[in-house]
Amino acid sequence: MDYKISQIEPYVGQEELSNLIRVIENKWLTEGPFSEEFLSIIKQFTGAKHALLTNNGTLALYLALKALGIQTGDEVIVPDFTFNASGSSVVFAGGKPVFVDVDRQNYNIDVTKIEAAISSKTKAIMPVHIYGQSADLYPIMKIAKRYNIKVLEDAAQAYGVFYRGKHTGTIGDIGMISFFADKTVTAGEGGVLLTDNDSLYERLQYLRNQGRLDSGTFVHKQLGMNFRMTDLQCAVGVAQLKKYQEIEGLKLNNFRLYKKLLSDMDEIKVMEEVDHSNLVPFRFAAIAKDLEALIDHLEARGIQTRRFFYPLHSQPCFESLGFRTKTYPNSDYLYGNGLALPVFPGLKKEQIVYICNCIENFYK
Numbered sequence: 001m002d003y004k005i006s007q008i009e010p011y012v013g014q015e016e017l018s019n020l021i022r023v024i025e026n027k028w029l030t031e032g033p034f035s036e037e038f039l040s041i042i043k044q045f046t047g048a049k050h051a052l053l054t055n056n057g058t059l060a061l062y063l064a065l066k067a068l069g070i071q072t073g074d075e076v077i078v079p080d081f082t083f084n085a086s087g088s089s090v091v092f093a094g095g096k097p098v099f100v101d102v103d104r105q106n107y108n109i110d111v112t113k114i115e116a117a118i119s120s121k122t123k124a125i126m127p128v129h130i131y132g133q134s135a136d137l138y139p140i141m142k143i144a145k146r147y148n149i150k151v152l153e154d155a156a157q158a159y160g161v162f163y164r165g166k167h168t169g170t171i172g173d174i175g176m177i178s179f180f181a182d183k184t185v186t187a188g189e190g191g192v193l194l195t196d197n198d199s200l201y202e203r204l205q206y207l208r209n210q211g212r213l214d215s216g217t218f219v220h221k222q223l224g225m226n227f228r229m230t231d232l233q234c235a236v237g238v239a240q241l242k243k244y245q246e247i248e249g250l251k252l253n254n255f256r257l258y259k260k261l262l263s264d265m266d267e268i269k270v271m272e273e274v275d276h277s278n279l280v281p282f283r284f285a286a287i288a289k290d291l292e293a294l295i296d297h298l299e300a301r302g303i304q305t306r307r308f309f310y311p312l313h314s315q316p317c318f319e320s321l322g323f324r325t326k327t328y329p330n331s332d333y334l335y336g337n338g339l340a341l342p343v344f345p346g347l348k349k350e351q352i353v354y355i356c357n358c359i360e361n362f363y364k
């Protein structure tokens with residue numbers, strides 16, 4: 001189906017194009033000047049001491065888990081409501097994700113349920129900052145300290161999201177931000193790892209670039225893989241970061257307009273905004289009555305919808321982990337009732353009015 005209003009549309013144009021032309025003219029295609037500029041803007045914006053590019057967010061999580069020393073049998077606490085990669089990266093690193101239910105109002109990990117999931121095998125907690133708001137990090141850091149376990153922040157969806165004034169991804173031991181095409185700022189594919197820890201940073205450098213610190217040499221001190229980005233991607237990324245404030249403003253305006261137009265409707269309950277974090281909306285996320293019929297109604301009118309993330313404890317790919325028999329009332333509720341609508345920066349005011357009118361007509 002050819003959608004009139006798609007779920008996502010990256011905010012790319014002339015700036016990205018002219019940077020790409022510069023890369024081709026420079027004839028330096030792998031990491032180079034744009035990668036350096038990309039990293040330096042990210043470090044300045046987030047306040048992270050070290051930042052390291054990766055080819056995507058999923059492999060960034062994998063790399064971070066390896067650098068944290070996750071081994072076979074080690075457990076990592078992961079929220080049950082997140083994109084699948086938060087859990088699969090743990091499995092690929094050799095560990096076992098242990099799923100914890102989330103908050104029904106703001107969809108982030110329920111901090112009060114973390115301690116019950118900790119065992120003698122727990123090595124790390126992976127808070128995920130879902131749908132553009134931060135998880136409640138200080139209580140998580142406290143628990144991690146008490147049990148001497150590491151914190152790896154999945155801030156894939158959280159560029160520009162600050163927890164009590166500190167950028168997400170810079171509070172735990174390591175943080176990851178994704179630059180996939182549907183994230184707030186994109187390079188097509190790509191990711192970045194943030195850390196203030198010098199020795200973790202060194203481990204990550206060896207792991208990501210063939211076990212050496214400098215490219216162009218052929219003596220490899222350690223075993224490493226290739227997790228690099230390209231300057232073509234970073235050229236796009238740099239252009240995106242330079243217009244970040246504009247992107248954030250447009251997405252936020254879109255979110256607020258939906259909220260205003262839908263505020264009188266009892267059938268729609270918008271994701272709750274938390275005090276400890278600003279919001280950089282990933283989607284317009286809400287609980288909707290009669291979800292499946294509403295989706296059919298909207299799709300038939302040219303509006304591309306998405307459901308929420310499928311709870312990880314029920315994922316077929318994690319069946320052998322044995323969490324299917326456990327109860328996760330909130331993530332089940334969110335999947336069963338959650339609707340994601342587009343908020344991308346280029347979405348027009350009239351389009352949001354149209355979408356909200358369609359919703360209103362459906363409930364009438």
Ligand SMILES: *Cc1c(COP(=O)(O)O)cnc(C)c1O
Nearest residue numbers: 056057058083085156157178180
């Ligand atoms: C997008 C996303 C990832 C994976 O990032 P990629 O760059 O697409 O590999 C991981 N976790 C969450 C929460 C995400 O939204």
